[in-house]
Amino acid sequence: MSKYIGVLYGISVGTGDPELITVKGLRLLQQVSVIAFPAGINHQQGLAEQIISPWLSPQQQKLPLTFPYVQDEAKLQQAWQQAAIDVWAYLEQGLDVAFACEGDVSFYSTFTYLAQALLQAYPQVIIKTVPGVCSPMAVAAVLGIPLTLRSQRLAILPALYTVAELEEVLTWADVVVLLKVSSVYNRVWTILQRLNLLDKAWIVERATQPEEKIYRDLGDRPHLSLSYFSLLIVQVTHS
Numbered sequence: 001m002s003k004y005i006g007v008l009y010g011i012s013v014g015t016g017d018p019e020l021i022t023v024k025g026l027r028l029l030q031q032v033s034v035i036a037f038p039a040g041i042n043h044q045q046g047l048a049e050q051i052i053s054p055w056l057s058p059q060q061q062k063l064p065l066t067f068p069y070v071q072d073e074a075k076l077q078q079a080w081q082q083a084a085i086d087v088w089a090y091l092e093q094g095l096d097v098a099f100a101c102e103g104d105v106s107f108y109s110t111f112t113y114l115a116q117a118l119l120q121a122y123p124q125v126i127i128k129t130v131p132g133v134c135s136p137m138a139v140a141a142v143l144g145i146p147l148t149l150r151s152q153r154l155a156i157l158p159a160l161y162t163v164a165e166l167e168e169v170l171t172w173a174d175v176v177v178l179l180k181v182s183s184v185y186n187r188v189w190t191i192l193q194r195l196n197l198l199d200k201a202w203i204v205e206r207a208t209q210p211e212e213k214i215y216r217d218l219g220d221r222p223h224l225s226l227s228y229f230s231l232l233i234v235q236v237t238h239s
């Protein structure tokens, strides 16, 4: 008889409000005995762990996984491989593991790298994912606006690498979403000012969390000190 191998579930837990977890995600989070999540920094809880903590029981095994915030590819690979080893130790014992992912698991998520590292090292691994609320959807709800309408074209930039990139996108997209805007806000503000788009832009910081903040009037805000969890939306009108 072949040995039972546990299943790794990638669970989208939404953007902050614990009630944004789907019914399926919650059921799995409460049913699985090992709960993994990205470890917080400086001994503080990470966001995914904070979101799920009201739903967990003390009996469930917690498995914080360390993913360093660095650009160095070798260090990242090493961290993903280590995380894969740590998760596999439970799966091979026949225990299921649920990995809690902030926002949606398929939307610019660390979970993908963990899944790739596991598949590479242990091709027999079984991985299932549960979709959820990602940050652009949550931000649209917070602002009370539709993200897109009719034939509008939506562009999502995961980070701004060059100013030219944003300028080019603004020539064709009707709605532009910028993730990780905190580190490039000044440059983005200058471009939006030049293109007369500041009154069509919003920033939401920590959407659906207790510290949520909305910035609607960017015209007199060339400098803002923003959390990493901030997103900018611009509604561009093309005639």
Ligand SMILES: C[S@@+](CC[C@H](N)C(=O)[O-])C[C@H]1O[C@@H](n2cnc3c(N)ncnc32)[C@H](O)[C@@H]1O
Pocket: 015, 016, 102, 103, 104, 105, 107, 108, 109, 133, 134, 135, 136, 138, 139, 178, 179, 180, 181, 204, 205, 206, 207, 208, 209, 228, 229, 230, 231
């Ligand atoms: C690596 S991406 C992760 C995206 C996430 N998986 C999702 O589904 O939204 C991180 C970026 O998502 C955006 N983000 C995630 N959660 C957010 C929140 N609650 N409020 C505002 N922006 C958020 C920020 O732009 C942040 O820099």
